[in-house]
Amino acid sequence: MKMYYNEDCIEGARKYIADNSIDLIITDPPYGINGDKLDKHYNRNENNVIDGYVEISEKDYPDFSKKWIKEAERVLKPGGSIYIVSGYSNLRHILNALSETRLQEKNHIIWKYNFGVYTSKKYISSHYHILYYTKKGGKEIFNTNAFYADSDKTETGQSQNYKDREDVWIINKEYKPGQIKNKNELPKTLLKKMILYSSNPNDLICDFFLGSFSTAKISIGLGRMACGFEINKNAYDYQIEQISKIQFGEYLSEQKIVPKSKLFNQRKSLLDTEIDQIVLDFNSLIKKGFTKKDAINNISEKFGRGYWSILNILKKEKSIIDYKMEKTLWDAQ
Numbered sequence: 001m002k003m004y005y006n007e008d009c010i011e012g013a014r015k016y017i018a019d020n021s022i023d024l025i026i027t028d029p030p031y032g033i034n035g036d037k038l039d040k041h042y043n044r045n046e047n048n049v050i051d052g053y054v055e056i057s058e059k060d061y062p063d064f065s066k067k068w069i070k071e072a073e074r075v076l077k078p079g080g081s082i083y084i085v086s087g088y089s090n091l092r093h094i095l096n097a098l099s100e101t102r103l104q105e106k107n108h109i110i111w112k113y114n115f116g117v118y119t120s121k122k123y124i125s126s127h128y129h130i131l132y133y134t135k136k137g138g139k140e141i142f143n144t145n146a147f148y149a150d151s152d153k154t155e156t157g158q159s160q161n162y163k164d165r166e167d168v169w170i171i172n173k174e175y176k177p178g179q180i181k182n183k184n185e186l187p188k189t190l191l192k193k194m195i196l197y198s199s200n201p202n203d204l205i206c207d208f209f210l211g212s213f214s215t216a217k218i219s220i221g222l223g224r225m226a227c228g229f230e231i232n233k234n235a236y237d238y239q240i241e242q243i244s245k246i247q248f249g250e251y252l253s254e255q256k257i258v259p260k261s262k263l264f265n266q267r268k269s270l271l272d273t274e275i276d277q278i279v280l281d282f283n284s285l286i287k288k289g290f291t292k293k294d295a296i297n298n299i300s301e302k303f304g305r306g307y308w309s310i311l312n313i314l315k316k317e318k319s320i321i322d323y324k325m326e327k328t329l330w331d332a333q
């Protein structure tokens with residue numbers, strides 16, 4: 001089955017992609033800042049950059065954004081996620097276009113990269129915006145423990161999981177001396193992050209602006225399916241060859257295995273019998289000499305619920321906790 005098209009994404013999506021069929025969209029539209037001259041800004045040797053990058057003029061940018069974002073909304077499954085990478089010059093047009101859809105904003109992420117464009121009379125620009133939205137009406141995928149377990153700590157004792165899920169991402173661009181590339185190629189680390197948090201194995205991931213096919217390559221490498229569009233024939237012809245060399249799932253071995261979250265029952269409602277058992281366990285652990293904190297931690301592990309959730313259950317059930325236990329419970333706070 002054909003998955004990649006050398007066509008305009010708006011026309012192509014209308015022709016080939018069914019409503020509600022895509023699990024995740026990750027895309028990086030042309031920035032509307034004369035991308036064909038980006039080499040001048042970045043002061044790079046352009047010999048290895050594929051010719052024919054197609055830009056959108058400033059005048060056309062608002063209408064173009066509305067059209068492709070409308071198609072993206074149509075093809076996304078209910079519950080599916082979309083990440084749009086944007087510079088700041090035309091960010092307002094992307095935000096306007098998104099506001100005309102029913103997609104809901106989850107995060108406005110700042111991606112801070114290295115090698116900002118040098119300027120001497122103003123601050124050096126070294127970030128992009130990533131707009132993360134979802135389509136209402138289905139179960140959303142957000143793999144909270146995609147990279148870190150709840151218990152993983154940084155060197156300074158902070159939660160790695162929390163840090164990794166902050167909305168400012170510091171990820172370096174890749175420096176690929178001597179390799180054929182697209183302008184603005186997204187780094188593998190950045191793509192892995194969006195793919196692993198927001199999709200599951202075998203999901204279908206679409207990129208409306210494939211460029212170097214980076215989204216598609218990393219998706220295939222992570223055991224997902226991929227599809228998309230690239231209007232530049234030079235890029236398309238070269239990259240269609242390259243992507244065929246990537247083995248399905250070959251990057252999965254680079255990922256560390258994250259143990260299942262200890263909070264396996266988080267947000268599930270507990271049965272009355274389980275609540276009774278929590279109270280019984282608490283009474284019996286306190287009788288054995290456990291401190292309140294240790295007893296609750298012990299129960300928290302057994303029932304897969306957080307410390308505060310167990311404490312709240314005990315507070316609600318305090319009428320059935322032994323008076324002595326109750327005293328221990330409340331005095332110890």
Ligand SMILES: C[S@@+](CC[C@H](N)C(=O)[O-])C[C@H]1O[C@@H](n2cnc3c(N)ncnc32)[C@H](O)[C@@H]1O
Nearest residue numbers: 008009028053054182185186209211212214231
């Ligand atoms: C910012 S680049 C994408 C870079 C890509 N994410 C990567 O990592 O290589 C935008 C790409 O969109 C392509 N493009 C421009 N207009 C298009 C359209 N209407 N349909 C499909 N592709 C288009 C450009 O040729 C360019 O390769």
